[in-house]
Amino acid sequence: MDLYRDVILDHYKHPRNFGHLDKPDIVMEEGNVTCGDRIVIELCVRRSPRSISGEAGQASGVTIDDIRFSGDGCAISQASASMLTEKVKGMGFASLKKMTMQDIERMLGTTLTPSRVKCATLSLEVLHKAIQSI
Amino acid sequence: MKDLRRDFPQLKRKINGKRLVYLDSTATSLKPDQVIAKEEEYYTTYCANVFRGIYTTSEEATEEFEKARDKVARFIGAFSSDEIVFTRNASESLNVVMNALSRMNLHGGELVTSIMEHHSNFVPWQQLALGFGVPFRIWNIDASGVLNIKDLEKLVTKKTKLLAITAVSNVLGTINPIRQISRIAKRINPNCLVLVDAAQAVPHMKINVKDWGADAVAFSSHKMLGPTGVGVLWAHRALLEEFAPYQYGGEMIKEVHADRTVFAAPPHKFEAGTPHIAGVIGLGAAVDYLTSIGMDAVRSHEVEITDYALKGLATIKGVSVIGPPKAKDRGGVIAFTMKGSHAHDIAQLLNEDNVCIRAGHHCAMPLHEYLHIPATARASFYVYTTKSDVDALVEGLEKVKKLFA
Numbered sequence: 001m002d003l004y005r006d007v008i009l010d011h012y013k014h015p016r017n018f019g020h021l022d023k024p025d026i027v028m029e030e031g032n033v034t035c036g037d038r039i040v041i042e043l044c045v046r047r048s049p050r051s052i053s054g055e056a057g058q059a060s061g062v063t064i065d066d067i068r069f070s071g072d073g074c075a076i077s078q079a080s081a082s083m084l085t086e087k088v089k090g091m092g093f094a095s096l097k098k099m100t101m102q103d104i105e106r107m108l109g110t111t112l113t114p115s116r117v118k119c120a121t122l123s124l125e126v127l128h129k130a131i132q133s134i
Numbered sequence: 135m136k137d138l139r140r141d142f143p144q145l146k147r148k149i150n151g152k153r154l155v156y157l158d159s160t161a162t163s164l165k166p167d168q169v170i171a172k173e174e175e176y177y178t179t180y181c182a183n184v185f186r187g188i189y190t191t192s193e194e195a196t197e198e199f200e201k202a203r204d205k206v207a208r209f210i211g212a213f214s215s216d217e218i219v220f221t222r223n224a225s226e227s228l229n230v231v232m233n234a235l236s237r238m239n240l241h242g243g244e245l246v247t248s249i250m251e252h253h254s255n256f257v258p259w260q261q262l263a264l265g266f267g268v269p270f271r272i273w274n275i276d277a278s279g280v281l282n283i284k285d286l287e288k289l290v291t292k293k294t295k296l297l298a299i300t301a302v303s304n305v306l307g308t309i310n311p312i313r314q315i316s317r318i319a320k321r322i323n324p325n326c327l328v329l330v331d332a333a334q335a336v337p338h339m340k341i342n343v344k345d346w347g348a349d350a351v352a353f354s355s356h357k358m359l360g361p362t363g364v365g366v367l368w369a370h371r372a373l374l375e376e377f378a379p380y381q382y383g384g385e386m387i388k389e390v391h392a393d394r395t396v397f398a399a400p401p402h403k404f405e406a407g408t409p410h411i412a413g414v415i416g417l418g419a420a421v422d423y424l425t426s427i428g429m430d431a432v433r434s435h436e437v438e439i440t441d442y443a444l445k446g447l448a449t450i451k452g453v454s455v456i457g458p459p460k461a462k463d464r465g466g467v468i469a470f471t472m473k474g475s476h477a478h479d480i481a482q483l484l485n486e487d488n489v490c491i492r493a494g495h496h497c498a499m500p501l502h503e504y505l506h507i508p509a510t511a512r513a514s515f516y517v518y519t520t521k522s523d524v525d526a527l528v529e530g531l532e533k534v535k536k537l538f539a
Contacts, residue, residue, distance in 0.1 A: 003482065004479075004483065004537060009537065009538070012538075013538075033495075033499065034494055034495070035476075035477075035478055035493075035494060035508075035509055036477075036494070036495060036502070036507075036508025036509035037476075037508070038508070072476075072508065073476060073478075073508075074476035074477075074478035074479045075475075075476060075479045075538070076478070076479070116478075116482065119478060
């Protein structure tokens with residue numbers, strides 16, 4: 001029952017940053033059709049002056065100002081999304097890009113069986129797609 | 135029905151000290167000792183390639199292989215054994231037909247299937263229709279997951295080239311009246327090919343392709359206690375004569391010249407390359423096993439278990455079952471949702487007690503989209519399923535409910 005630790009159940013039942021932003025800069029959606037999971041992530045971003053003037057690696061000076069997620073799916077996908085939104089708020093795109101499945105496992109505090117990796121990493125996938133879109 | 139569980143070695147297995155509760159027979163069935171032994175017999179006593187060898191073991195292998203064909207033919211009431219084509223699985227059986235149709239001129243025609251089909255009896259026809267740019271018509275279900283027979287009168291027309299329909303839904307459990315469906319389709323258009331996906335029917339109930347009045351029927355070995363890697367296509371001899379081969383290669387040839395090839399007669403025309411010999415022989419043993427139980431006994435056992443399970447699931451608040459409400463109207467499969475718990479979480483938590491169920495859309499995405507359900511949990515039954523297996527499911531679901539409450 002390690003997978004359904006209290007913290008995961010808590011995030012599933014009471015998701016943080018769930019809902020929508022008034023004026024999001026980015027909206028990205030991704031589904032995991034085999035499970036019927038779906039996650040939408042909305043972001044408001046802030047650019048540091050450095051990135052506005054700089055040309056190379058323009059995403060590096062961008063940070064997440066605010067974030068919301070919505071969608072539906074299993075406890076693992078929803079809790080993972082909820083925990084991820086808390087973790088990445090205020091984070092720069094450069095660090096975000098480096099996040100991997102291992103970070104998600106650490107965040108959830110559990111090891112994932114192969115069949116559940118997709119559920120747990122769906123929100124990270126959406127987030128990666130979102131930050132690539134600008 | 136007598137207890138058959140001792141015939142199934144995997145049921146003796148314990149994981150983390152707990153017994154296995156296998157409720158996923160719709161995906162694949164467990165295999166009895168008799169089937170495993172027969173496969174082993176091939177590998178240990180007459181392992182040789184079929185058809186070509188002029189020596190004892192090859193002749194034995196060929197005889198066993200063809201005996202399996204005879205058994206399958208008798209089991210489904212075929213007119214003769216040469217109407218039985220061995221493939222890799224039911225999907226490939228359907229693709230043999232799809233390939234043959236793709237070589238014909240379907241322009242001006244229409245293809246019809248139902249919303250409850252497994253992807254394997256949906257995607258080939260959808261793609262074929264897209265390829266020819268012809269209409270692809272879908273027969274929808276009513277609120278209880280049943281096809282309204284009156285709708286068929288509108289769907290099948292003089293233009294219809296194919297009606298592809300499942301005998302039993304792998305999600306809803308709905309048993310379709312194939313005989314009636316064939317009759318209506320043929321009355322409207324005698325040239326409409328009626329193709330039946332019988333993957334969930336042949337293992338679970340007595341079927342007779344002659345009674346059905348269909349033109350072609352596909353099913354697979356691994357869902358009927360047989361080995362994986364073997365499928366069956368039955369079709370009328372005349373159709374098999376007309377159909378183009380699915381693959382080219384060895385075993386399907388009569389003569390090859392530099393400029394032309396004469397193909398073997400059906401069924402060998404569709405069996406290019408060395409077949410899954412052990413698998414086919416194993417399927418023969420599975421047919422023997424099912425015949426010895428009797429398909430009426432198989433069916434009544436499943437109705438009893440399904441009825442018990444439907445009643446058990448009804449005691450859990452928040453569980454809703456999709457498909458026909460009565461056990462007698464459905465195959466041994468129950469797909470359901472539970473309020474507040476996603477199907478994946480249900481399956482994962484049940485696995486803690488070795489209760490094996492499936493979660494997702496069960497290769498029937500069009501159906502789930504039609505029902506606006508992202509995913510269902512599915513428990514399914516077979517000859518070895520007991521009421522105590524069902525009890526374990528119900529207890530497990532109570533635990534899941536508590537966790538997510």
